[in-house]
Amino acid sequence: MEHFVKIFKALGEPTRLKILKLVALRPMYVCELEMVLGISQPRISQHLRVLKEAGLLSESKEAQKTFYALKKQFLEENLAAFHAFLASPLSALPDFAAEAARLAEAESQGLAEKCCPAGSCGRD
Structure with a gap:
């Protein structure tokens, strides 16, 4: 049950739902999310951390940049x-x-x- 609590807490914030929708379209870099959502990189990173800790996102490094993808399965x-x-x-x-x-x-x-x-x- 605690697992569900963590997932639903992560889903219970509008900005995080927007992030999930965007990365459901395709994997995205943090700078893309920053531009599309119009919020700062530190705030995006906080939301990404919560989503990643809940198991909803994967991250990959490409040189100096990190991109995130929805873990659909x-x-x-x-x-x-x-x-x-x-x-x-x-x-x-x-x-x-x-x-x-x-x-x-x-x-x-x-x-x-x-x-x-x-x-x-x-x-x-």
Whole structure:
């Protein structure tokens, strides 16, 4: 679960999403990103570091310049894994043992019906 947190935190900032979109088109140098986005090289580098640490980008050196590329397979694999995580039964997820127990207790006591009478919460 912590892996997903790191990825989604990296994706949770508009400039980083712009960077991902740009490098999804083709690998780009930092100076290109700086020009296209209109922000400073230090700020671009900070965003690139977060994206790289999350595993979303690869970097390559070419002489004095570094260019970045989207790790498409990594992204696809992790989106599939996140989908599987959401589809998994709560009881099958070790990090959710306490929540699974409380949910079972709440369901056995009919708490959803008590806090949300029929028709008032859009679940019917």
